Amino acid sequence: MMKILYDANVVVDIFGKSEDFFHSYISYDVALTKGFVPYATVSSVSDIVYVLAARKYLSKRQARSSIAGLMEMFDLLDALPADCKRANESDMDDFEDALIAYAAERNGIDFIITRNKKDFLKSPVPALTPKEFVAIYKPECLEYEMVDS
Template sequence: MDKKLTLSLNEDVIEKAKKYSKQSNTSLSKLIKFKVMVVLLELNDKITELALSDESFNDFEDGFQYYTAIENEIDIIITRNKKDFKNSRLPVLSAKEYLSIKN
């Protein structure tokens, strides 16, 4: 049975992508095509409070990503910095690891 991968991002990631686009002179239309493939998840007060109160994250943005995933019942976290999620209750994979499992 084939499962569809749903890539979920919070709004902060999209804002960083826009900033990156501007700084690197990359076409925003490429980012818009990417947006069609993703579902934006809400970053609400509960997630913000959880992320900011969790001292196990050195980078508060990782806390936002983690608690956004938890609150939205996401199955796994895919990141290039697995060490940032060492206390995760969710499986944490690199993109390479995820693709090797899916293939």
């Protein structure tokens, strides 16, 4: 069974219905359709809640309430001291991204889905954008269409 880790920016797209919602949500839907297990990291939950409120996608109260939905949609991965050490010693420029990458590796994650793929070039786990993930894994029988709300 394939394990997919969603970076905080993709989760924010989904919960905040941002301009990148369409592709981010489709990547999640395709993962579920294929029977893949979607994950997020515990360390990214506070960032997700903060960004949802700071960008005014949701009120502070709504952003905080979104944690329950996030835990229903995604299994949560922890980060251990060993992940911190490896992240600190890695060649990845951003510590937070490195921490996510090494926690993902330890947990047997197959892909990280992110809009900032360049941040994961030196990751031990390959990264795909939501569009790339959909292009590779979307069943031919599925079609998605953007609907105006």
